[in-house]
Amino acid sequence: MAHPHYDHCVIGAGIIGLSIAFRLAQTGQSVLIIDRKGMAEETSRGNAGALAFADIEPLASPGIIFKAPRWFFDPLGPLSLPLGYAPTIAPWLVRFFRAAMPDRIKAATRAQTALMDLARAETELLYADAGIADLIRHDGALTLYEGQSSFDAAKSVWDNRAHHGIDFETVTGTRLADLQPGLGHSVTHGVFVPGWQTVSDPFDVATAIGRAAVEMGARFEIAEVTDLAQTDTGVSIALGPTRTVTANNVVVAAGAWSHRLAQKLGDKIPLETERGYNTTFPKTAFDIRRQLVIASDGFVVSPLDNGVRVGGAVELAGLDRPPDFRRSDIMVKKASRLLPGLKTDNGKQWMGFRPSTPDSLPVIGRAPKASRVIYAFGHGHLGLTQAAATARMAFDLALGNPASIDLSPFAPERF
Structure with missing residues (x-):
C-alpha cells in the first residue's frame, strides 16, 4: 500500500508552523500539518501576546x-x-x-532589525488574508x-x-x-x-490561522514524528513505529523540540x-x-x-x-x-x-544535510512577533522564490 504523499509537510502547529502552513496552503498544493499535541497547545497557547517589533x-x-x-x-x-x-x-x-x-551584537541587531521590518509588513498581510485583522x-x-x-x-x-x-x-x-x-x-x-502592537489572545490568533489553513485544504493531524529521512524523491516522515508519510518538502517548526528532529538529519543545532x-x-x-x-x-x-x-x-x-x-x-x-x-x-x-539560540536569532534555512528540509525555529520569546516574516521566508524557500531579506544571519550552518 502506497504511503500518503504531500507537496509540503509542516512539523509543528505553533504560531510559526501554522503561519507557514497557511501561506503554503494558499498555493493550492497539498499541505500536511503535524503536531504531537494539537494546534497552539504549547508555547503559542500562553504567551504575552506582544507583536514586539521594537524588540531588536x-x-x-x-x-x-x-x-x-x-x-x-x-x-x-x-x-x-x-x-x-x-x-x-x-x-x-x-x-x-x-x-x-561588540561586533557580534551589532551584526545580530542588524539582522534582527531586518527581520522585524519584514515581520511588521508581513503580519498585516497575513492577518488580513486569514481574516483576523481585528485581533490586532x-x-x-x-x-x-x-x-x-x-x-x-x-x-x-x-x-x-x-x-x-x-x-x-x-x-x-x-x-x-x-x-x-x-x-x-x-x-x-x-x-x-x-x-x-498586541493581540487579543495569542491562542485565538494561532488557532484562527490554523483553521484558515485547513479551510484552504491543508490537513491537520495529531501525531508524534519519530524519524525524518531524505530520499531520492522527497522526505520520509515516520509517525510512530508502523506508519510513514512522505512529502516533497518538509518544514521543521517544532519550537523547542526542533533540534531533536534536526539531529535525525545529522545536524547539531545549539x-x-x-x-x-x-x-x-x-x-x-x-x-x-x-x-x-x-x-x-x-x-x-x-x-x-x-x-x-x-x-x-x-x-x-x-x-x-x-x-x-x-x-x-x-x-x-x-x-x-x-x-x-x-x-x-x-x-x-x-x-x-x-x-x-545563543545569538537570539532564529534558524531559518535549508537543512545542511537534507536540502528538502527547511528549518524554521529558535525564535526565543519573539515567535508571535516574527511568525509572519518566518512564514514568508519559509514559503519562498519551499517554492524557490527570491528571499525577502538576507538569509545568511539565520542559516543553520552559522553554528
Whole structure:
C-alpha cells in the first residue's frame, strides 16, 4: 500500500508552523500539518501576546552578561539557571557569552532589525488574508522605570532603538499617568512606544490561522514524528513505529523540540529553552490600558481578552525539569508593587518553552544535510512577533522564490 504523499509537510502547529502552513496552503498544493499535541497547545497557547517589533536587542548583550553571574543562580531572578542544569547547558552558554562581543551584537541587531521590518509588513498581510485583522490591537506599549537611576541605566537601549528608526516618547508626570492610571508612586519614568502592537489572545490568533489553513485544504493531524529521512524523491516522515508519510518538502517548526528532529538529519543545532512563566487573572483584576513592560525584571503585564496576564522572565532549564512556579509568584509580587490596585486572587499559572539560540536569532534555512528540509525555529520569546516574516521566508524557500531579506544571519550552518 502506497504511503500518503504531500507537496509540503509542516512539523509543528505553533504560531510559526501554522503561519507557514497557511501561506503554503494558499498555493493550492497539498499541505500536511503535524503536531504531537494539537494546534497552539504549547508555547503559542500562553504567551504575552506582544507583536514586539521594537524588540531588536539580542538576549546576549553587555548589560545581561555583566549581570548574568549574579542572576543565573538566583532561582527567582529575571534570568535564572538551576545549578543542576549547568553542566548540560555549558556548551550553549559558551556560545551565548561569545555572542555578546561588540561586533557580534551589532551584526545580530542588524539582522534582527531586518527581520522585524519584514515581520511588521508581513503580519498585516497575513492577518488580513486569514481574516483576523481585528485581533490586532494598536495601543502601543509602556515601559516603566522606578527612579531616575533605573531610567538612566536603560538609555543605551533606547539610543540603539532610535538609531534603528524606532519611534518612542519619554514620559513622566501627568502624561505617564494618562497612559496608565493607577501606577504606584515608585514609578517615575516611562517610555511609550506607539508602534508596539498586541493581540487579543495569542491562542485565538494561532488557532484562527490554523483553521484558515485547513479551510484552504491543508490537513491537520495529531501525531508524534519519530524519524525524518531524505530520499531520492522527497522526505520520509515516520509517525510512530508502523506508519510513514512522505512529502516533497518538509518544514521543521517544532519550537523547542526542533533540534531533536534536526539531529535525525545529522545536524547539531545549539537550541536551548527559555522557560517562561505567567499568571492570568480575570479582566477585572486591573484596568490595563496597554501592555506594560518592566524591563529591569524581564516581564510584562498584558491586557488580553481572557484577562490580565503577568509573565515573562527567562529560566534556562531545558525541557524535562518540573516547573518552578515560585517564578510566577515573584513576578506577581513585583507587579503588585507597580500596580497597587492589582487584584491577585483567582490567577491561573502557566509555563511555556521558548526555543532559544545563543545569538537570539532564529534558524531559518535549508537543512545542511537534507536540502528538502527547511528549518524554521529558535525564535526565543519573539515567535508571535516574527511568525509572519518566518512564514514568508519559509514559503519562498519551499517554492524557490527570491528571499525577502538576507538569509545568511539565520542559516543553520552559522553554528
